[in-house]
Amino acid sequence: MARRILLEHDNVPGIETFDVYRKNGGYRSVEKALKKMTPQEIVDEVQKSGLRGRGGAGFPTGMKWSFLAKPDGVPRYLLCNADESEPGTFKDRYLMEKIPHLLIEGMIVSSFALGANLSFIYIRGEYMWILEILEKAIAEAYANGFLGKNILGSGYDLDLRVAPGGGAYICGEETALIESLEGKRGNPRMKPPFPAVKGLWGCPTVVNNVESIAAVVPIINDGGDEYAKIGIGKSTGTKLISAGGNLARPGVYEIELGLSVEEFIYGDDYCRGIANGKKLKACIPGGSSVPILPAHLVTKTAEGLDRLMSYESLAEGGFVSGSMLGSGGFIVFDEDQCVVRNTWTFARFYAHESCGQCSPCREGTGWMEKVLNRLEHGQGNMRDIDLLAEINKKIEGNTICPLGDAAAWPVAAAIRHFREEFEWHVTNKEEAQTRNYGLLKASM
């Protein structure tokens, strides 16, 4: 049975209100943290838990916290990154929509641990209704003395605000998020200096994903060691997976890390296999920016071991035969889907979302989009396939922020694993031009 820690009470009616949430054990961690623990003890617990950033990169949260500079007389900030815009990822949305108080509880404990007296939840502009949910929940927390001055008589003050963005993918990059929050154009900053030293308004800042902050709550409640027992190896705890695509039962699932991919796709507790009795063709396990895996590499690694839902196992084989857990946007393709079309869709997204600051990303993403557009519509030639591979090699690693890499990896992987499909589009020009997946029919 699925292990539920974060989403333990997501189906309790009225859980979005303070009273019901409190009755179900909510805000215990705040009481424990503020009354019995020092900030350093909380950081230690999070380090012991082995919690890794749930936003995509998987950087250990406790370590990130320990890097925070603490100069005297300078305010520190905690920012929650709720700019969830990776195509295929919708876990934070579910969490914030269903249990907004869990995030707020996590924010209070984390802010206390980091010594922040003003924290922000930066939410994407497309989630306006969640902004209202969060603001309502925050007002309740203020009314019940969990936010504001002198929380629970501990002498600790915290203000929590929700800041909506304009709906740009790039503002999910932490320094672009900070720029946007400062009211500027959301361009990523040059690093170093890192936000832990110079972040919001030039002050030390930590930026964490919604799910990472929510996971602090069970870590404080049960202890870091207890949390570290869940999961496998260095992938501790549970992870929210947003499963989408051609699955019989798509949705947001909380899984214990280390669950086998096979079980996740075909298990009765999870996605229940591919929809309409079709066959699995490919899978993108961690949101649109991670490499795509062909069917034979989804459930087994190249060495024939079972592939597990964990940071390490999904990355097994590097980019040659592996992928990444990323943000947990699990996208599954059945045999009818066209990888070229999908790659073009992603390339279009990245070309649209590139901030245009640095040359390789600005020009490269647009170029890839145009070449893929031609290929998909039967106007490409064999040379274009090599050209694509060449372009994405030159974008990768040469940009200011990881958006360039995110744009390059899916294209590189699609060509690596599905080259014959790209070639088919070149050799069967007419069929490629007229094929439309029913989309054209629907619009006519």
Add this chain to the structure above:
Amino acid sequence: MVKVTIDDIQIEVEEGTSILNAARQIGGEVVPPAMCYYSKLPGTGGKCRTCLVEVAAGSERDPRPMPKLVASCSTPVQDGMVVKNKTSEKVHDNRGAVVEFLLINHPLDCPVCDQAGECNLQDLGFEHGGAGTRYEEERRTFDPIDIGNKIKLHMNRCILCYRCVHVANQLTDKRVHGVLNRGEHAEISTYIENAIENDFSGNMIDVCPVGALTDKTFRFKSRVWFLKPMDATCGCTKCSGKAVVWMFGNEIYRVTARKDKYGEVEDQEDGKPAWICNDCRFDKKEIAHWMVEGPRKINRHSVISQGQYTSPRGNSQKKIANGN
């Protein structure tokens, strides 16, 4: 002071110096090209990616190489850092790629571009560009906008270095232009069509590495290599009054700031950059306005040097006279 090795040449520089500036202290071939970094404008750099270098050893304490190429203009040196620029195959490849990216949408209108002959992108394309193009699509174009009667904005040529935005922020009272839109469609523009008129706005022309911002009072008047650049001063009270007047016969065709070998405005005696004001740049076109000091030294590799007084022979004679 920290020790850093760039292309096998060791130098001691102050802590916090960027790799690019350390390389400039060595000078010569080890200096990476820079299209967006401008040492006189704090905050510039990191965007064009032409100055990427390989860091073969991070520092004395942590000698691991850096996994990616780094932008030399915005990466500070560490003690014991080993940097490869000219000597790295990877840098050469990727710099070529960046130049290709910059050129795919750049119009090939050098024959009618006023910047030709003093264009950083031309130089860079000459050094790293390919002979042909692999870009089969139509080049990107923007609707032209009018930003006033002194400065011509040609957005199709822009490489989005952001230098002019920094000029407007740091030298003028009020910035009315900036970058609009995202990605490929990002453009330098005024939000509502607006003239950029300010005492120092003309410096945007000098910092522009390409022909995106050019002088309307000089537009199509002459090719720069037919003109003779002369150092000149005037008693301007607004600015340094130190400029270069570009002459044909006894006529002044245009006025620019004095630029060093990296295309940056030279410093005055007090260490401040010698920016010039719009009056000097656009309105003082009579020889009577200026006290001409003499011909400006131009690198002999530059196409502009062909119209200069000092012939190579003259230079060599001077060298002999100096005893070297």
